[in-house]
Amino acid sequence: MTVRFTLNGAPVSVECAGSRRLLDTLREDLGKTGTKEGCGEGECGACSVLIDGEVVDSCLVAVGQIEGRNVVTVEGLAGPDGKLSRLQQAFIEHGAAQCGICTPGMLLAAHVLLQRTLPPSADDVREGLAGNLCRCTGYTKIIEAVLSCTT
Amino acid sequence: MCPAPVTAVGRSVPRREGADKVTGRARYTDDIAVSGSWYGRTIRSTIARGAIRSITLNPAFDWSRVVVVTADDIPGDNVVQLIRDDQPVLAPQGGEIKHREEPILLLAAPDRATLEEAAGQIRIEYELANPVFEIGSATEVFSAVEITKGDVASAQRTAHLVVEREFRVGLQEQLYIEPQGAIAFPEADGVIRVVGSLQCPYYVHRALKRALKLSDQQAVVVQAETGGGFGGKEEYPSIVVVHAALLARKAGRPVRLIYDRHEDLAATTKRHPGVIRHRTGVKRDGTLVYQDIEIVLDGGAYCTLTPVVLSRAAIHAAGAYSCPHVRIRARAVATNTPPNGAFRGFGAPQSLLAAELMVEHVAERLGMSSVDLRRKWMLRVGDTTATGQVLTESVGSTLVLDAALKAAPHVGTSERRHVRRGRGLSLVFHGSGFTGSGEKKLQGTIGFEALADGTFRILTASTEIGQGTKTIFCQLAADALGVELDKVTLAPQDTSLVPDSGPTVASRTAMIVGRLVQEAALEIKERLQHERPPLRVEKSYMQPDSIHWDEATYRGDAYPVYAWACTIADVDVDITTGEVRVTDLVTAVDCGKALHPVMAEGQIEGGCLQAVGWATIEEIKMKDGGYQNDRLATYLIPTALDAPRICTILVENPYSRGPFGAKGIGELPMDGPAPAIIAAIHNATGVWLDEVPATPEKVLEALGAQS
Numbered sequence: 001m002t003v004r005f006t007l008n009g010a011p012v013s014v015e016c017a018g019s020r021r022l023l024d025t026l027r028e029d030l031g032k033t034g035t036k037e038g039c040g041e042g043e044c045g046a047c048s049v050l051i052d053g054e055v056v057d058s059c060l061v062a063v064g065q066i067e068g069r070n071v072v073t074v075e076g077l078a079g080p081d082g083k084l085s086r087l088q089q090a091f092i093e094h095g096a097a098q099c100g101i102c103t104p105g106m107l108l109a110a111h112v113l114l115q116r117t118l119p120p121s122a123d124d125v126r127e128g129l130a131g132n133l134c135r136c137t138g139y140t141k142i143i144e145a146v147l148s149c150t151t
Numbered sequence: 152m153c154p155a156p157v158t159a160v161g162r163s164v165p166r167r168e169g170a171d172k173v174t175g176r177a178r179y180t181d182d183i184a185v186s187g188s189w190y191g192r193t194i195r196s197t198i199a200r201g202a203i204r205s206i207t208l209n210p211a212f213d214w215s216r217v218v219v220v221t222a223d224d225i226p227g228d229n230v231v232q233l234i235r236d237d238q239p240v241l242a243p244q245g246g247e248i249k250h251r252e253e254p255i256l257l258l259a260a261p262d263r264a265t266l267e268e269a270a271g272q273i274r275i276e277y278e279l280a281n282p283v284f285e286i287g288s289a290t291e292v293f294s295a296v297e298i299t300k301g302d303v304a305s306a307q308r309t310a311h312l313v314v315e316r317e318f319r320v321g322l323q324e325q326l327y328i329e330p331q332g333a334i335a336f337p338e339a340d341g342v343i344r345v346v347g348s349l350q351c352p353y354y355v356h357r358a359l360k361r362a363l364k365l366s367d368q369q370a371v372v373v374q375a376e377t378g379g380g381f382g383g384k385e386e387y388p389s390i391v392v393v394h395a396a397l398l399a400r401k402a403g404r405p406v407r408l409i410y411d412r413h414e415d416l417a418a419t420t421k422r423h424p425g426v427i428r429h430r431t432g433v434k435r436d437g438t439l440v441y442q443d444i445e446i447v448l449d450g451g452a453y454c455t456l457t458p459v460v461l462s463r464a465a466i467h468a469a470g471a472y473s474c475p476h477v478r479i480r481a482r483a484v485a486t487n488t489p490p491n492g493a494f495r496g497f498g499a500p501q502s503l504l505a506a507e508l509m510v511e512h513v514a515e516r517l518g519m520s521s522v523d524l525r526r527k528w529m530l531r532v533g534d535t536t537a538t539g540q541v542l543t544e545s546v547g548s549t550l551v552l553d554a555a556l557k558a559a560p561h562v563g564t565s566e567r568r569h570v571r572r573g574r575g576l577s578l579v580f581h582g583s584g585f586t587g588s589g590e591k592k593l594q595g596t597i598g599f600e601a602l603a604d605g606t607f608r609i610l611t612a613s614t615e616i617g618q619g620t621k622t623i624f625c626q627l628a629a630d631a632l633g634v635e636l637d638k639v640t641l642a643p644q645d646t647s648l649v650p651d652s653g654p655t656v657a658s659r660t661a662m663i664v665g666r667l668v669q670e671a672a673l674e675i676k677e678r679l680q681h682e683r684p685p686l687r688v689e690k691s692y693m694q695p696d697s698i699h700w701d702e703a704t705y706r707g708d709a710y711p712v713y714a715w716a717c718t719i720a721d722v723d724v725d726i727t728t729g730e731v732r733v734t735d736l737v738t739a740v741d742c743g744k745a746l747h748p749v750m751a752e753g754q755i756e757g758g759c760l761q762a763v764g765w766a767t768i769e770e771i772k773m774k775d776g777g778y779q780n781d782r783l784a785t786y787l788i789p790t791a792l793d794a795p796r797i798c799t800i801l802v803e804n805p806y807s808r809g810p811f812g813a814k815g816i817g818e819l820p821m822d823g824p825a826p827a828i829i830a831a832i833h834n835a836t837g838v839w840l841d842e843v844p845a846t847p848e849k850v851l852e853a854l855g856a857q858s
Binding site: 027028031032033034035036037038039040041043044046073074075077078084088091092093094095097098099100101102103104107122125126127129130131132133134135136137138139140141142143 | 163165166168169170171172173174175176177178179181182184325326327328329330376377378379380381411412616617618619749750752753754756757758759760761782783784788790791792794796797799
C-alpha cells in the first residue's frame, strides 16, 4: 500500500505492506537511521519517535497506522540550517551522550517533556525519561542536561 | 622556552563524536546500508549437553535462495581464537554440544522473510547427555589460582575472634543498548573486511585469520560506532564476525549478521556467578590477623576469558586492606551453561563484595564501627598487598574515605510507615591495566603522525565505546604538543590502518595507551624542532624496570597502580514488599587525574548504576541450562526512575607514570555500590543478605527468618 505522512516537516510517501514496522520504514526505506532498534518489543525506547507530538516506540507501530500523521525523528531536531537545538547542545555539554545509542530516543522524550512541563523538576525528568533505557550514564548527566534547558 | 599555549587536559571539552550522536548521523553497524547484502542468522542448539546425531534440511523447501554454512565450510581451524582452543566456531556434526544456544548452523538469505522461513525447515536430532548446571557438581576446572602471604596456618592460633561467612553472586548481562552485530564483505584477493560493533579490533582480527585461514592483510576488521560494550563486546564479537565472514565467503556477497535482543540475551556472555567463602581472624582490638578466602566461579561451557577473570577476582579478594597472613584459593569450573565472559570489573566486583561485607561482619562481632575498622585495616603508602606488592604511590584510601564521609548528607527516616531507611559504606580498590605481565606481553603500540598541513594524527586500535577514548587521546596529544585541540585527529579503528594498541578493556586505555599517545606526541614535538613534516613515530609499551610479577607464584606487582573508591549508599526498604530502593549514592574516586572531568564522572555514574542493578534487580533465572528471562521485558535494568541520585567526587592523587597523573577508572565504579547497598539494607532492617541481587523475594525471606 501507499502510505503518506509528514516526516520532520516534509511530506513523504512510501510503498510497503501496511504491517511493516514504522521503525523499518524509517531506517530502511527512508534512510533515517538515527532511530535505533534496541529490543524490538517496546521496552528500551531506543526507537522512540514522535507521532503527532507523542513519544512512541516505532518498533510497535505499523506503517499503515500513520497515514496522514506527523512523524519527527532525531534528524528533525536540529534547525533547517543544521544548527543544533538547545537540548542537543546541552546533551553534548553535559556529557549526556556516551555511547550514543539511546541518545536519539532520549532526546525526543526530553524534547516533549520540555514542551509540556515547564519548568520540570528533576523528578519530572526522571518520570518523563523512564521509558528510555540508558546503560552508560546512570542518567545523572542526562537529567542535568534536560534541567539546564529550563532556565 | 615558552609555556604551552593551551591546556585541553582537565577541561570538559565537547566529545569528538558528540554532534554526530545527537543528530543521528553517527553510523552504528546496523545503520550501514549495503546494497545487495544478505541477512544472516545463527541456528543454535536447544539442548544443554549431548551430540548432534543428524541435521536435516527439509527437501521440500526451496534452498536455492539460501546459503547454509556448517562446520564443514570453515576453511581454517574450527576454533574461536582466545585463550584455550576449546570453543568451536560451529558445533561439528557428531561433535559435542556443551550448552544451550551453541551455534550449529549459519543461514543467509536475501530477505528476512526467506531467512525466517528457512530457519523453520531445519531439523537437528541430538543424542542427549547428562548436563552439569551447578558449581558444586562441576568436575572440569578451567583454571586455579593460589595466593599466599605470610602463614595463615600458624596465624590462626593467634586470632581472638574468627568470623566465617559464605557469599553468592549471580549472573549479570552487560546489556549494551546496541545488540551485537557485524557486516562482512568478501573482497578481491581473498580479503574479507568486516565492520562491527566491537571493543577489540585485534582480538577479532586474530579470530578471523584463524577460522578463515587468512593472512594479516586479508583479514580487515573495522569498528563501527559502538553502542556500549562493558566487556560484552570484548570477546564475543569474534564469534559474530567469524560467522558473518563465513556466510559472506560462501554467499559471495556482503552479509549482515545483527542479533536481536532476545538472541543477544540468550546466547552471549554474562558476568561470572560464584561462591566466595571467607574466614577472617582478628585480635580483640580489631587488628587483622589473617584472611582465608576461597573463590569458585562458574565459567560456563567454554573457557573464554575465565582464567583472567579468575585472576583478577583472586587478586582483589582480600579487599583494600593490609593483612599479614593471607591465603586465597580460587578456581573456575565448567558447567553446561552458556559461557560467561568479560564484564566491567572482571571478577573483582564478585570478590570485593565478599571482602567488604566481611569488614561489616567482623566490625559487628567486635562491636566496632566498620568505618573505624576500615581505617585500621586499609592499605596506605608503604603497605603490602596480598600478592606482596608494596604500594609506593597514589594510594587514595584515606582521601576517598574522608571525601565520601564529608559529602554524604544526613540520613533521615522515611515518612512511609512500612519503609525503613539505612546507609551502608564500602571502600574498594581496582587495579588499572592488565594483570601481572599482561601489558609487558602485549606491548600495545600506537602510531603518531605530524602531517604536512600542520595537523597531527593518532593511529590506535583503542576503541571509542562511549567512554571517551577519541576525545581524551586528542586532549593528551594536544597538550603534549602544545597545540590547539582541533589540530589533532584520530585515524579510524581499522586494522588495515592502525597498529595493535591492545584491547579496550581492563581500565587500561586512558592510562596505558594514553601514556603512549602522550609520549609519542612529545617525541614528534622534539623532532619538529629540526625536521619537517610529514613525520611518523610508533610507540610501544615498555614495562618499567620497577614492576616485577611472577606468574608462577602469583607474587609481585599485580598491577602498575590502583584506583580507589569509597561509596556510601542510602536505601529505602519496604518491609511489606521487600523492595529495595537505592535513593542516594555518594562516591569519591581517586582517579589520579581527571583528564576530562565530565566524562570521568559519567563513567563513574554509569558504572555505579550498573552495580546498583546487579545488587538489586538484575537477576537471571536458569532453567535446563538456559536463561528463563531472556527478553528485555523480563530482564530488567534500572530506568531513570529507579536510579539513585549520584554524587561523584573526583579525588586527584596523581600517578607518576599515568598521562598527566591519570589512572584507569573504567571498572572501579562497578565494585563499590553492591556491598554498600547490602550493608545499607542491614542498617535499615537488621538483616544480612549474603548474596546479590537483593531481590524482594530474598529480602522478604530474610526479614521473615529474622522475626
